[in-house]
Amino acid sequence: xxxxxxxxxxxxxxxxxxxxxxxxxxxxxxxxxxxxxxxxxxxxxxxxxxxxxxxxxxxxxxxxxxxxxxxxxxxxxxxxxxxxxxxxxxxxxxxxxxxxxxxxxxxxxxxxxxxxxxxxxxxxxxxxxxxxxxxxxxxxxxxxxxxxxxxxxxxxxxxxxxxxxxxxxxxxxxxxxxxxxxxxxxxxxxxxxxxxxxxxxxxxxxxxxxxxxxxxxxxxxxxxxx
Numbered sequence: 001x002x003x004x005x006x007x008x009x010x011x012x013x014x015x016x017x018x019x020x021x022x023x024x025x026x027x028x029x030x031x032x033x034x035x036x037x038x039x040x041x042x043x044x045x046x047x048x049x050x051x052x053x054x055x056x057x058x059x060x061x062x063x064x065x066x067x068x069x070x071x072x073x074x075x076x077x078x079x080x081x082x083x084x085x086x087x088x089x090x091x092x093x094x095x096x097x098x099x100x101x102x103x104x105x106x107x108x109x110x111x112x113x114x115x116x117x118x119x120x121x122x123x124x125x126x127x128x129x130x131x132x133x134x135x136x137x138x139x140x141x142x143x144x145x146x147x148x149x150x151x152x153x154x155x156x157x158x159x160x161x162x163x164x165x166x167x168x169x170x171x172x173x174x175x176x177x178x179x180x181x182x183x184x185x186x187x188x189x190x191x192x193x194x195x196x197x198x199x200x201x202x203x204x205x206x207x208x209x210x211x212x213x214x215x216x217x218x219x220x221x222x223x224x225x226x
Contacts, residue, residue: 035060050074050086051093058086066116073110085111085122096134109139113154113201119180121152121161131163133180144176144185152178154201154208162202175199175210194219 035047035055047070050058058074069089076083084098098108107126114120120134130141131152143150147165154162159180164173173195177186190197197210197219206223 037063048088048091060088061111062113064114064116064118067118069114069118071111071114071120083108083110085109085120087120096139109134112152115155115157115159117157117159119155119159121155123151131161131178133161142178144174144178147174151198153199156202156204156206158204160202160206162199162208164199173198175208177202188221190221194221 034049037045037047039045047060049055050072053074053076057076058072060070060072062072063070067089069087071085071087073085074083074095085096087094096109096111107124109122109124109132111120111122113122118135122132122134124130124132124141128143129149129151130143131150133140133142133152142152144163144165146167148167150163150165152161152163161178161180162175163178164175166174175188175190175195175197177188178184179186193212194210197212199208199210201209208221210219210221212219
């Protein structure tokens with residue numbers, strides 16, 4: 001289903017993986033073995049497969065509409081989970097680094113979002129889980145103060161990241177905001193059951209979308225007015 005300008009419409013047999021700030025949806029049509037950009041209407045643009053791989057071994061997640069850059073994640077043959085993020089622009093694929101030791105990844109970077117100023121965020125997985133910010137070719141790893149695991153899920157055009165953290169691998173997600181300009185962490189202190197939800201993105205107006213994993217339900221968190 002597509003929701004735009006207060007109206008809903010459906011796109012048959014499509015699974016959605018991401019959305020741009022201009023309401024282009026990133027999806028895949030069942031049994032077509034392709035990925036597509038789907039604009040409400042719908043207008044469809046086919047996307048290329050990651051070199052040497054078929055859908056199921058890679059996927060697109062997000063797009064920088066200012067430059068037309070798409071991002072996603074792929075898993076090389078033999079790996080059961082995505083182990084590296086990639087970018088696609090003007091016919092060229094570029095992969096983020098990853099390391100393979102003794103037949104399994106020793107570390108990898110998976111992309112969760114990018115904004116329209118060229119900043120990408122995602123998660124670094126190794127002995128510990130950290131969020132990463134990738135901008136102008138520089139990778140920066142970040143951890144919520146005192147957290148065991150830190151996860152970055154979304155970023156808006158103002159450089160505000162939404163993510164979650166936990167301590168000692170508890171089931172509580174502790175949703176937070178991190179402002180790149182001020183380097184300030186803000187724990188949103190969501191009450192139960194919202195502390196069990198996973199943020200999936202943040203808009204330029206500060207609206208946060210969250211997913212409730214056990215049931216698959218979605219919640220929109222709107223900033224409180226002063």
